[in-house]
Amino acid sequence: MNDQEIQRILRAAGLRATKPRIALVSLFQKSPAPLPVTEIVETMKDTIDMVTVYRMIEALTKAGILREVNLHGDKARFELTDTKHDHHHIVCTNCKRIEDFTDDAHEKIEQRVLTHSKDFSSITDHSFDLYGLCNACAR
Amino acid sequence: MNDQEIQRILRAAGLRATKPRIALVSLFQKSPAPLPVTEIVETMKDTIDMVTVYRMIEALTKAGILREVNLHGDKARFELTDTKHDHHHIVCTNCKRIEDFTDDAHEKIEQRVLTHSKDFSSITDHSFDLYGLCNACAR
DNA sequence: ATTCCTGCAAATACTTTGCATCCTT
């Protein structure tokens, strides 16, 4: 995805395509794993103010361009919503490496929950993450 | 569960059964939803130091008595591990109410992930949470 | 031109660390 495309995405979401925002989306595209705010701040601190990073993330998350990922013992992380289709994470509890996996079985679970719940009638998002030891750490 | 039982649980985990810890476990038992640290601190601040709350939560989580729950747009929350068997949460994105649901289909997913992954060979924990609008907020 | 965004300064809130004392075992 080039800057032109990023601009389109931002504008389509009703947001202005500013330089900091384009840089932020660009950064997310390069990252294989979801990023914590502090890491983004660290990476961009020479060109973009910390406060702006917080506000951009809030705005882009609200707009659906970013997605929050919460992992145990960790600050909130964010990733691009549309990078891969509906993926989840498996995290090594030792070295903290994060990998993706896909599985659509959770949709059936959501159906079932909706059917059984008397208090909820719509599901808009979900999180599904696994924790374990990667092969390197298991040795 | 009474204080006697809580004492047993703490000691079984190799921890001393102190008054603050018993009070903490007691508090969790009374709570229908996972609690954020700040809320615990607020509730106990007249009798227990803030620092102690942080340290207790760390110790009890490490011991497996508590379990971390991370929800979108929220600080880390904690709940008793053994209150209910393997439950998950459904969160109203508007009013933030949290309800539980159970479903063991995720176990099959875990099996499948293990079979397919070349980097992971064990899974020790998982998180699975849904977000939506509760009936009251959907109106 | 208008409205949205950004940067800076500062305030708040959250979390951790060190050490002396207390309490459980």
Next chain:
DNA sequence: AAGGATGCAAAGTATTTGCAGGAAT
């Protein structure tokens, strides 16, 4: 008695708010 646990003080991080100036539409 010994070692773990707590409380207090203080430091270290993370996050939010207000406002003036700047940039995108």
